[in-house]
Amino acid sequence: MEEQTDKTFTKNVSIVMALLVVFTIFIIFLARNLGHKEPVEDRPSREAAIQERINPVADVYTGEAGAAALEAAAASPVVERAIAFDGSLDGEMIYTSVCGVCHVTGAAGAPVPGQEAWLQRVDKGLDALTLSAINGLNAMPARGGRSDISDEQMKAAVEFMLQ
Ligand code: HEC
Structure with missing residues (x-):
């Protein structure tokens, strides 16, 4: 068993x-x-x-290849710099939307158009005033802090300030 x-x-x-x-x-x-x-x-x-x-993240071009790459980049519409307010030359609009922050109230010691501090500068003339506004002056930032504002637009804004 x-x-x-x-x-x-x-x-x-x-x-x-x-x-x-x-x-x-x-x-x-x-x-x-x-x-x-x-x-x-x-x-x-x-x-x-x-x-x-394994593709390279970026390319570095020098010499002839670099020149060609730069040309291609310049021709590309993506690189085109945007201009403020679609390029509008409306001085009053530019002044009120950008410059007025300081120049209406006198903030940061900005000369207020019509007041003594401004009138002392008027003699410099449109071109000189525009130039220093483009380049900046002491507490005044270049182009009022808006690098997308063109020279012509700066001139239009200063013209409005001089009226
Ligand atoms: C952040 C404040 C600020 C903004 C924004 C600003 N300004 Fe000014 N601006 C100043 C100050 C401060 C001064 C006086 C600078 C000085 O003489 O020390 C000045 C001076 C100026 C002058 C006189 C320059 C000279 O040669 O005497 C002009 C013209 C002017 N601004 C134009 C403009 C215009 C146009 C804009 C707008 C696109 C603008 N500013 C935006 C602060 C500002």
Whole structure:
């Protein structure tokens, strides 16, 4: 009786082990077939992805190539500088929206048009006043702090201040 049980047990274990071996072989073949569908090197999308990853972030051009790159950049519309107020030459509008912050109230010691401190400067003339307003003067920031205001617009604003 005892021997019979041992035999059954050994037989069962052997069957289970045999099944496991078969299952393992099956898994190995399955895995090999799955991985072999497409040779990795041949995938064009992979090549493109690699190329994109190793692309230089920026280029430095010098000499002739540099001149050509600069020309191309200058010709590109993206680089075109935006001019304030769509290039409007409305001196009053420019003055009230930009210059007035200081020149209406006299903030930062700005001379208020019509007042003594301003009248002393009027003799400098339109061109000289415009030039110092473009370049800045002490607490007066260049172009009133708006680098996108053109020379002509600055002149129009100063003209309005002189009226
Ligand atoms: C941040 C304040 C501020 C803003 C904005 C500002 N100004 Fe002035 N501005 C000053 C001050 C301060 C002075 C006096 C500078 C000095 O003589 O020390 C001055 C002086 C001037 C003068 C006299 C320059 C001279 O030669 O005597 C002109 C002209 C002038 N500003 C024009 C403008 C115009 C035009 C704008 C707008 C585009 C403008 N300012 C915006 C502060 C400002």
